[in-house]
Amino acid sequence: MDFFTPTVLKAMGTATVETLEMVVISGVITIVIGLVLGILLHVTGKGGLTPIRWMNVVLSGIIINITRSIPFAILMVSLIPFSALVVGTSIGPIAASVSLTIGTIPFFARLVETALRDVSSGKVDAALVMGSTKMQTIRKVLVPEAMPGIIAAVTTTVVTLIGYSAMAGLVGGGGLGRMAYTYGYTRYNMPIMITTIIVIVIMVQLVQIVGDLIARKVDHR
Template identity: 65%
Template sequence: MNWFEELLNNRALETALPEAIWDTVVMVGISGVATVIIGGVIGIILHITRPGGLAPMRVTYALLSSIIVNITRSIPYAILMVALIPFTQWIVGTSIGPIAATVSLTIATAPFFARLVETSLREVPTGTVDAAQVMGLSNSQIVTKVFLPEALPGLIAAITNTIVVLIGYSAMAGLIGGGGLGRLAYNYGYQRYDPQIMVVTIVVIVIGVQLIQWIGDKIVEVVDHR
């Protein structure tokens, strides 16, 4: 029996792989939505309150940028998810499972996405913003009608990159009971010394990342009219 036939007859893959893929989809999906909402709001506030922004607020910008965003991004995810176990248990009632993993995933990636949002908004030409102010648009109208539409290609690219990062983080979350492909690779591929499980897990993750990147690039091509 060759390696491919052994792979097809691997009962662990047949029973555990579909559940692992679904758990990963749940983790990435829930934390992805939460990250886009929370990180997006933080990123917009960062851009508006920065020096030279629509409503400069030095203290607010310093607190968000230096303390919340920079410090959180500086902590390796492996350390952060372990440190957040008590908080996760308090929020969702458990520290294991894909739903519990979304807490640390969101906290880890929201600051990362916020910085990408701020960078994308900075790329909007100042002349466009000045024209909107001359027309009498309020700050909130400038954000919704100027910044977000003009920065949409960059924002879509930021979302794509963030989801790719979440896929990698979700694999690490599996090591502490988060479930998903990371747990499958660890429990079967590492602890049970099954190289087939490890290879298949890597292939599935690579395919997932390539698919997300391809979809993101296609969306950027559609919305980018420059």
Template identity: 60%
Template sequence: MDYLRDLFTNPLLINGLPPAIIETLQMVGISSLATVVLGLPLGVVLFVVQPGGMAENRILHTILSPIFVNITRSFPYAILMVALIPLTRFLVGTAIGPIAASVSLTIAAVPFFARLVETALRDIHGGKIDAAHAMGSSRMQTITKVLVPEAMPTLVAGITTTVVTIVGYSAMAGLVGGGGLGRLAYNYGYQRWEVDVMVVTVILLVILVQLIQFVGDRISRAVDHR
């Protein structure tokens, strides 16, 4: 009981925790939305232009898949985050804070999510695509009326996995001025060896991940009409 009382009266937690939570949610929210908006069409394009795809284009597929997606995914996030500081400063005018961190988070997550989208679309039986074409559907209609709806449960699961990954990346972003729970854990939990701060931030990150996974699983089951 004494430990809990000391924990809830710790000034570092009282003053630092609320803004850290807000910054983490801000980073995760902005980068997750941008990742879905950019990664979904990129994943669809990867599927469509692949060898044997609906609009096969080997040159475009080579540029997007082995070069852009694979190379970007091969960079450890900590290195990518530092390398993107000039771009981040150019885009948002600063290299620190949750908005700045959202740039590197998005660039790191988009190729990852795009690959999940491509994989989800590949799992759709080719007969459904052939049937759509036989009924006169255009490529865009096949994508919007057949591919995406059929893959929706898997896509939701992919979004959930991506957001959970972004939560982990956001903690690392705090080490170089991104803010959030990662910065609080590093500045006070590690550098000052405030064990209470470290424990609380880890618990909050675990709760956030569990909540995201729970919501994602519920939505995935709700949209699964197979």
């Protein structure tokens, strides 16, 4: 166990906190913006509440499909100048959160759109017939009825973010990705490498368990 010197243990703690920081910051922003984007995608689409063709084409075709076709590693590197512009620095977990957020919003928005599409059109008709405004239909019917799917989408997105955050660590983001790279790859320190893997696996498992628990709680179907 002499690999785990106090220095290493301290670095491990910092790395874990940095990873959590990246995941929480980008997770919260992704969920807020992605939810709005997903709703817009659904309601402006064909057969949606307010079909607006040009808007749907711009959102779906141009923004989401193009962003999603760029591999995350490349997107991240290309966004470094942008991150510097937004948060004033290009290194550290906060800077990494910028590219993480931009990379995951389209992914989450698509998942939200799919969850909303699963709400039967009959329920939307019922809401409208009872005199709901479009906004009320979205807030009181579409989103609550799609909630089990949306929760599952959040879980998947957070798990994806944990993975992406490790990649972000390599280009200045810090966190467990950086830890695994410096100790595990450049110094070939196997025990530390394995420890970072264990920490990440535990994180993912916790997210999945909590996500499934909440999904089951809100699912009355």
